Amino acid sequence: MTGCDVAIIGGGLVGCSAALHLRRRGASVALVERRRCGSQASGVNYGGVRQQGRDLAEVPLARRSRRIWGEIEDLVDTGCGFEASGHLKLARSADDMAGLEAYAGAAREAGLTLELLDPARLHERYPWLGGGLAGGSFCAEDGHANPRLATPAFARAAAAAGAQILEGVEVLDAVGDDRGFELHLSDGTALRSARMINAAGAWAAEVSARFGEPVPEDAMAPNMCVTAPLSYFLEPSLGVCGGDIYVRQTRRGNVVFGGGTGIVDRGKVRARPLAEVTAQAARRAVALVPRLASAQLIRSWSGIEGVMPDGLPVIGPSATTPGLFHGFGFSGHGFQLAPAVGAVLCELVLDGDTPTPIASFRIDRFGESETKRSLAGANNGPGRNSEEGVQA
Amino acid sequence: MTEIAIVGTGPAGVRAAEILVQAGLRPTVVDEGPDSGGQVYRRPPEPLRLEPRSLHGYDAGRAVALHETFDSLRPHIDHLPATLVWSASSGELELLTGSRRRRLRWDRLILATGAMDRIIPFEGWTLPGVYTLGGAQVALKHQACTVGSRPIFLGTGPLLYLVAWQYAAAGVQPAAVLDTAPPAARRRSLLGLMRGGRNFAKGVRLVVGLRARGVALATGVRPLAAIGGPDGTVRELVWRDPRGALRRTGCDAVAVGFGLSSETRLADLCGLPFAFHAGQRQWLPICDEQGRSAAPGVYLAGDGAGIDGAAAAELSGARAAHALLHDLGHAGSGKTASALGHRLSSLARFREVLDSKAFPFPAALATAAADELVICRCEGVTAGVLRDAAQRLGASEINRAKAFTRIGMGPCQGRVCGPAAAEILAAALGVPLEAIGRLRGQAPVKPVPLAAFLEEAGL
Numbered sequence: 001m002t003g004c005d006v007a008i009i010g011g012g013l014v015g016c017s018a019a020l021h022l023r024r025r026g027a028s029v030a031l032v033e034r035r036r037c038g039s040q041a042s043g044v045n046y047g048g049v050r051q052q053g054r055d056l057a058e059v060p061l062a063r064r065s066r067r068i069w070g071e072i073e074d075l076v077d078t079g080c081g082f083e084a085s086g087h088l089k090l091a092r093s094a095d096d097m098a099g100l101e102a103y104a105g106a107a108r109e110a111g112l113t114l115e116l117l118d119p120a121r122l123h124e125r126y127p128w129l130g131g132g133l134a135g136g137s138f139c140a141e142d143g144h145a146n147p148r149l150a151t152p153a154f155a156r157a158a159a160a161a162g163a164q165i166l167e168g169v170e171v172l173d174a175v176g177d178d179r180g181f182e183l184h185l186s187d188g189t190a191l192r193s194a195r196m197i198n199a200a201g202a203w204a205a206e207v208s209a210r211f212g213e214p215v216p217e218d219a220m221a222p223n224m225c226v227t228a229p230l231s232y233f234l235e236p237s238l239g240v241c242g243g244d245i246y247v248r249q250t251r252r253g254n255v256v257f258g259g260g261t262g263i264v265d266r267g268k269v270r271a272r273p274l275a276e277v278t279a280q281a282a283r284r285a286v287a288l289v290p291r292l293a294s295a296q297l298i299r300s301w302s303g304i305e306g307v308m309p310d311g312l313p314v315i316g317p318s319a320t321t322p323g324l325f326h327g328f329g330f331s332g333h334g335f336q337l338a339p340a341v342g343a344v345l346c347e348l349v350l351d352g353d354t355p356t357p358i359a360s361f362r363i364d365r366f367g368e369s370e371t372k373r374s375l376a377g378a379n380n381g382p383g384r385n386s387e388e389g390v391q392a
Numbered sequence: 393m394t395e396i397a398i399v400g401t402g403p404a405g406v407r408a409a410e411i412l413v414q415a416g417l418r419p420t421v422v423d424e425g426p427d428s429g430g431q432v433y434r435r436p437p438e439p440l441r442l443e444p445r446s447l448h449g450y451d452a453g454r455a456v457a458l459h460e461t462f463d464s465l466r467p468h469i470d471h472l473p474a475t476l477v478w479s480a481s482s483g484e485l486e487l488l489t490g491s492r493r494r495r496l497r498w499d500r501l502i503l504a505t506g507a508m509d510r511i512i513p514f515e516g517w518t519l520p521g522v523y524t525l526g527g528a529q530v531a532l533k534h535q536a537c538t539v540g541s542r543p544i545f546l547g548t549g550p551l552l553y554l555v556a557w558q559y560a561a562a563g564v565q566p567a568a569v570l571d572t573a574p575p576a577a578r579r580r581s582l583l584g585l586m587r588g589g590r591n592f593a594k595g596v597r598l599v600v601g602l603r604a605r606g607v608a609l610a611t612g613v614r615p616l617a618a619i620g621g622p623d624g625t626v627r628e629l630v631w632r633d634p635r636g637a638l639r640r641t642g643c644d645a646v647a648v649g650f651g652l653s654s655e656t657r658l659a660d661l662c663g664l665p666f667a668f669h670a671g672q673r674q675w676l677p678i679c680d681e682q683g684r685s686a687a688p689g690v691y692l693a694g695d696g697a698g699i700d701g702a703a704a705a706e707l708s709g710a711r712a713a714h715a716l717l718h719d720l721g722h723a724g725s726g727k728t729a730s731a732l733g734h735r736l737s738s739l740a741r742f743r744e745v746l747d748s749k750a751f752p753f754p755a756a757l758a759t760a761a762a763d764e765l766v767i768c769r770c771e772g773v774t775a776g777v778l779r780d781a782a783q784r785l786g787a788s789e790i791n792r793a794k795a796f797t798r799i800g801m802g803p804c805q806g807r808v809c810g811p812a813a814a815e816i817l818a819a820a821l822g823v824p825l826e827a828i829g830r831l832r833g834q835a836p837v838k839p840v841p842l843a844a845f846l847e848e849a850g851l
Binding site: 036043148149152155156227228272273275276278279282283285286292293294295296297298299300301 | 479481484486493495661785786788789792795796801802803805834835836839840841842843845846848849
């Protein structure tokens, strides 16, 4: 049986970021990932690095994470493809635009500077935009990165700093209390730790249930697509009010777009995109950026993301077990937040507190009936197809 | 009504359709090509009338018989030519004809998706004038053109000799036929090869026929580089003979192929489990002895299920159709399927000798790629970048290597670079080929214009 200060369940971006931050403060860390780091939500998402459009409760965390993204190359030895090319959120109705204006005002209080654009200004600055737009909101600090590179980079950096990263190993059982935790692993070994972090993504509710705090976590499959390269023209990452389409172009020229949901299998092992959802996303992408009509779709994919009913993650200490901390359920918009969530979890574990406000993400905020209903309906079909739950 | 779909109208798909029509069923038969025949028996377009003997050589009889069969089936099937099946799932196929989409429901599906040449990159392989053996064959059969007037045929496998012979018979003298198989390989495997009966005799006749035309044949070849001329196209191949001597052969084209890789992406999208086939060095969808896959209602036939050649494909197409009929309750079909299975087993033994002894895949040639050599042509990824991903970035399996290096992310989805990339990755990690896994199939299996999605799919 091996021992460490902190055991982390789950090798997504949250888990790997927590591992790196803990190592940098000298704690011994073992991270257990049943596939490869970044295999699921962290690796399959759109790649948006976005503060704009988030629930205001997330903005302080998002701003902290943006500072980390700005120094990512120093932290993990690669830029992870991060481009601060801006995020442009588009209104397709007067109501949408009113929403963007209200948000811009409220977000300013939280330190987020957004520029509102009327249709004339919008088309002047971005002549490749399609019609039917009532305006937009631009966040210059936002942008996008390559999710396939980011989590493995954090995992490598954590390992280089001395963390034990165990890939291809599953946690069969975890028990513990304030005196310590014991994890039984699928390679036949056991791991003992003083503290534990539950960063198990769409499967984290299974872990929390083991510690007497079940939560109504659902699973969702984003429907993602990419085209063959076009010459580079689409600088900002694009989103819309309602979140049914998001589009970005990499420097290399490939256009990544997504919208709607694919299908998660009953066992929450595999997810796949759906042809009709891809078709609808393609139509919306072309409506937003007409010149995409000449693009070639070369690949589509999906993966499994954990979703909470209010669209907000679960971050914070366990409500039942001192020494246990949670970071999961990012509902389709965790990629940008994850680096800071790792830093926050590190502070919670080592200092018992964090300067970043996370009260809105407490694990015990869900009603009992909500939890019961969700558990009854768990794994009973495809993931939700909710506009709010998806990237906005 | 049971909806039956067959993907592919090569020898396997045509024989499957024939059996189903004979049983009174009306399958929908889809193929990317403009007409039936698949790759090996590709039919020239209507106005172009080419003599079958000159096109297909000793296989002319089979080719003509297959085409006549298909022509007789036309009134009894729903034929969708020039149609790409870009995705598949349980119960549905996504089709694209031109820019029109259609969704096809199926209750039973026969996948007869064929195969593609296996490529091993070498210096100069991306020069204009360097083609696959299959490409050289298409030029001849479908367009009555040749890839050059003095082509070199390079690689290994029966197809190497077949295409070279077809060119010679069409009046184009190959500059050389260069086989990487060791010189003694065929002699040593003679006994095993002779079990192939007619197939073996055919092979012998190809070699004899090429020699009789004065074509230079060499074995134990190690290709070093294709060299371009002043206009940039290939004009010479530099290679080592089995004694290690440096040789130069002038040419105006090179046709390359080191055996075949099964086209299995649709099988993957249908969720079929795969197993590694050591003899063929590739992952294949799991299939029983009657052609049933592990998924209910999905059957596999032809080279798309494992490389067995055109004659075997006709038998396995029929076998899959009989298994399907048996599953629908038709009497007698189960026995016929089994009998065909036995015939195929003995053909498979011949194929094993071809793969392992007579024409072994030169994996060492792939793993010896210089760091600067481009392996993934679509994305410009070199062997060195791939090795770096394995050794420094922790790419311990092929999909990870793809995520880190972009290998296989281009339009060909790894069809060209996949086999060599797998060998290089496994060697860099010091693990067997099976350990690095297989590239997962993703829809669309070939590129689809976004414009095709602007309208709803027809049904």
